[in-house]
Amino acid sequence: MAASTNSLISMQSRPGMAASRICSLKPVSVSNQGRSFLSFGFRSMPARSLRVSCAAKPETVEKVCEIVKKQLALAEGTPVNGESKFTTLGADSLDTVEIVMGLEEAFGISVEEESAQSIATVQDAADLIEKLVEKKD
Amino acid sequence: MASAAISRGEVLHLYRSLLRTARQFCDYNIREYTKRRTIDAFRQNQNLTDSAAISAAYSDGKSQLDVAKRQAIVYSLYAPTIKSVMEA
Numbered sequence: 001m002a003a004s005t006n007s008l009i010s011m012q013s014r015p016g017m018a019a020s021r022i023c024s025l026k027p028v029s030v031s032n033q034g035r036s037f038l039s040f041g042f043r044s045m046p047a048r049s050l051r052v053s054c055a056a057k058p059e060t061v062e063k064v065c066e067i068v069k070k071q072l073a074l075a076e077g078t079p080v081n082g083e084s085k086f087t088t089l090g091a092d093s094l095d096t097v098e099i100v101m102g103l104e105e106a107f108g109i110s111v112e113e114e115s116a117q118s119i120a121t122v123q124d125a126a127d128l129i130e131k132l133v134e135k136k137d
Numbered sequence: 138m139a140s141a142a143i144s145r146g147e148v149l150h151l152y153r154s155l156l157r158t159a160r161q162f163c164d165y166n167i168r169e170y171t172k173r174r175t176i177d178a179f180r181q182n183q184n185l186t187d188s189a190a191i192s193a194a195y196s197d198g199k200s201q202l203d204v205a206k207r208q209a210i211v212y213s214l215y216a217p218t219i220k221s222v223m224e225a
Contacts, residue, residue, distance in 0.1 A: 092183075
């Protein structure tokens with residue numbers, strides 16, 4: 001009687017961990033040394049590639065990009081991703097205030113003065129939003 | 138008010154306060170008007186260089202902010218029960 005215990009050495013990582021690993025891989029592999037870390041070794045990720053400390057979820061970044069594009073009335077094909085700075089996209093300080101207001105309304109959070117002034121890129125905004133949403137819940 | 142020159146931070150703080158106060162109105166029309174008016178006014182005065190003109194515009198904005206805050210409270214006492222058609 002062969003008790004079929006297939007001890008496969010498969011990539012059996014828990015879905016939550018996998019998701020967070022994938023999420024933090026996306027912004028890192030783009031902005032990193034140019035080598036594309038396409039090999040998803042779930043357990044064997046080089047530690048030095050984890051430069052982003054608390055990467056925001058991609059949906060949050062996506063939503064922020066949408067709001068920014070609408071506010072600045074950018075043409076359809078303009079690439080807006082996590083690393084885009086507001087000033088590069090043509091926003092002045094008044095635009096930045098309006099964008100932060102729009103984000104507050106969209107996510108139901110309240111951003112204080114000093115944090116709002118330190119936002120320079122889309123990624124900053126998304127991280128701040130994540131932190132505030134977490135604190136709110 | 139012969140105070141020191143108005144800094145960029147103060148102007149942005151005023152802008153933010155006006156937009157926040159605009160959000161408190163229950164009436165859709167007044168809310169949208171306040172937002173529109175502050176955006177237009179600040180854009181129009183964006184390139185002022187003369188410090189007297191800047192401080193005049195700034196104190197004007199501050200008095201408008203006081204008016205808006207007061208009116209937000211007064212309007213909330215008579216809040217409409219039916220939402221406007223324009224609101225989702």
